[in-house]
Each structure stands twice: as C-alpha cells, then as structure tokens.
Amino acid sequence: MRKENSTNAINEQILNSICSTAHTFSVIGGRWKPSIIYQLLEGKMRYHELKKNIPGISERVLVLQLRELENDLLVERIIYPEVPPRVEYQLTPLGKTMTDMLQHLSEWGSMHRRHMKVHREEKEMVLADKG
Amino acid sequence: MRKENSTNAINEQILNSICSTAHTFSVIGGRWKPSIIYQLLEGKMRYHELKKNIPGISERVLVLQLRELENDLLVERIIYPEVPPRVEYQLTPLGKTMTDMLQHLSEWGSMHRRHMKVHREEKEMVLADKG
DNA sequence: CCGTATCCAAATAGATACTG
DNA sequence: CAGTATCTATTTGGATACGG
Numbered sequence: 643m644r645k646e647n648s649t650n651a652i653n654e655q656i657l658n659s660i661c662s663t664a665h666t667f668s669v670i671g672g673r674w675k676p677s678i679i680y681q682l683l684e685g686k687m688r689y690h691e692l693k694k695n696i697p698g699i700s701e702r703v704l705v706l707q708l709r710e711l712e713n714d715l716l717v718e719r720i721i722y723p724e725v726p727p728r729v730e731y732q733l734t735p736l737g738k739t740m741t742d743m744l745q746h747l748s749e750w751g752s753m754h755r756r757h758m759k760v761h762r763e764e765k766e767m768v769l770a771d772k773g
Numbered sequence: 774m775r776k777e778n779s780t781n782a783i784n785e786q787i788l789n790s791i792c793s794t795a796h797t798f799s800v801i802g803g804r805w806k807p808s809i810i811y812q813l814l815e816g817k818m819r820y821h822e823l824k825k826n827i828p829g830i831s832e833r834v835l836v837l838q839l840r841e842l843e844n845d846l847l848v849e850r851i852i853y854p855e856v857p858p859r860v861e862y863q864l865t866p867l868g869k870t871m872t873d874m875l876q877h878l879s880e881w882g883s884m885h886r887r888h889m890k891v892h893r894e895e896k897e898m899v900l901a902d903k904g
Numbered sequence: 905c906c907g908t909a910t911c912c913a914a915a916t917a918g919a920t921a922c923t924g
Numbered sequence: 925c926a927g928t929a930t931c932t933a934t935t936t937g938g939a940t941a942c943g944g
Contacts, residue, residue, distance in 0.1 A: 645935095648918095649917080649919090650917060650918075650933085650934060650935075653917085653918090656828075657804060657805075657829075662880070662881075662883040663878045663882055664807050665882040665886055666878045666879070666881055666882035666885070669882075669885060671802045672936090673788060673795070674788075676794040676795050676798065677788065677792060677795070680792070680794075688906090689906055698787065698788075700938050701939090702907095702908085702937080702938070702939085705907065706937095714885070714889070715892060727905050727944090728905075729906065729907085740881065743877050743878065746873075746874050746877050747797045750793075751792075751794055751796040751797035752793040752796075754797070754845070754867070757867055779914065779938095780913090780937085780939090781915075782914090804916095819926090821926075831917075831919065832919095832927070832928090833917080833919085833928085836927065856925095857926085858924090858927090859926090860926065906943105908943075908944100909942080909943095910940090910941085910942100911939090912939090913937080913938075913939105914935100914936080914937075914938095919930100920930090920931095921928105921930085922928080922929075922930100923929095924928105
C-alpha cells in the first residue's frame, strides 16, 4: 500500500520525468531485476527455474519484480492452460534492447571493482609499513 | 545504524560480488546519485550550488550520497581552509569514466519512455472506442 | 506448479533545528 | 557556509503458510 502523495513518491516521479537516467534506474534498477533479466537473456524460463537460478530471492519479491517488468513491457508472461499449470517468462523485443546497455554496465562495474580493490590494497600496504 | 548481518545486507553483498551489473547499480544507482553526477560533469561545484541545482534533495541525503560517492572514489572533496568555509566537489578521473555509460542509460531511458507513452495512448484509444 | 496473503524486519527518505 | 543530529514517515525486503 503505497501513498501516492508522499513527498517521496512525488520526488521519484519528478526526477523520472526530468532525467532519463533516473527513469532507466527505476525500470531496471533494484536488487533483483538485473539478475532476473540476465536469466531471461538466455531464453524463456519457467517460474521455478527462475527461483532456483536466483539464490536468495523470496517468492513474494520474485513475483513483484516480474510484475513490474511486465508493466514496463520488458517481460512477457505466457500461461499454458494445462494441469499442472505452466507459466513461462520471456523478454519482449523491447526487453532485448537492453542487452548492450547491460553489457556496458557490467564492464564498467568490474573495472570499478578492480580499481577499488587496488585502492584498498594500497591503503593496507601503507598501514603495514607504519605498523 | 545498519545491521551488517541482516539477510538483506548479506544478499546485497553476495549479489554485488557475483554480478558486476548489481555492483554498478549499488555505486551509481539510487534516486539522487545520477543527478549529482550530472551536475559534476559540468565541472567543480560547491555544496550550496549542488543543493540549489538539485531541487527536492534534503541536506542530509545530499551529504550521505556525496560521502558514498567519495568512498567509491568517484568524487573528490576539496576543502579550502578559509573563513567562511568553502568546499568544492569534483569528479575524479575514475568518476569521469562514467560519461559514456550515463549517456547510454539516458538514451535507453528516453527510448523506453517514448515506447511506454505510445503504449498507453493505444490503450486509451481502445477504451475510447468501446465507450 | 504457480503463485497470494500476511506479518514483521530493515533500510531509506525527509524536515528541520542546531553547530563550528 | 557547510554541514551534523534527531526524529519520523514511507518504502522495501524477507519468511512462510496457504489457496486455485
């Protein structure tokens, strides 16, 4: 139950309408969405496969994130009217346009991580010298 | 006061260490960081200029975000020992490596927004036809 | 199998008064 | 000027029992 008129919600809307980058983050940011999208880049996947392949995610959160991705037209939900029920998720064409961007994000991330690691090690060296 | 051992914090750490994209998000994601970085892409800026140019941000949040960016080696804080005090913020060289990525994110965001707009309008057309 | 519903824990955001 | 401290509001995340 989200208050639509909280300062918080208003700020979010304003920023997203002004800044495309903020919009992008609100669409694919968050803790779990990148993982979900990565899974689906491989192809269609069933609910349980997703849950299995994303360790630590709870059912509630998985469903919430999938619904948001659906609303943002990035993911499609296909229901097979069978018993036992079967549901598959797959990226829409719009969803697939994220591939390059994700690649970029991932590369920058590992570059940054390496940089941070070096920086930490240098600091430890200095401390060791002093001690 | 953040509990370091909460399931939440652990999940975050694990994900960031596995997935570079998640790492990138944790570094430049969040509501305000893109805006701050955009401001600093223009050049150095003082605390109050930042606050003025980012409408809606509170002091507390601005400082928190700046400190995180500092710890992630993206922003540098320069203190001039004067009275009245003067502090300037600027991007580090590492911070400037984000430029291309941000450009990418921004372009994808506006593309996605256009797509969503068209989709909404189509839905309204259908509703209008029915009514 | 594929989820909802519920309840609680934790994190984040905001306003604002105060300080060196 | 450039923050910190404090208090509260709001959102997000997690575990898990249950339902179609």
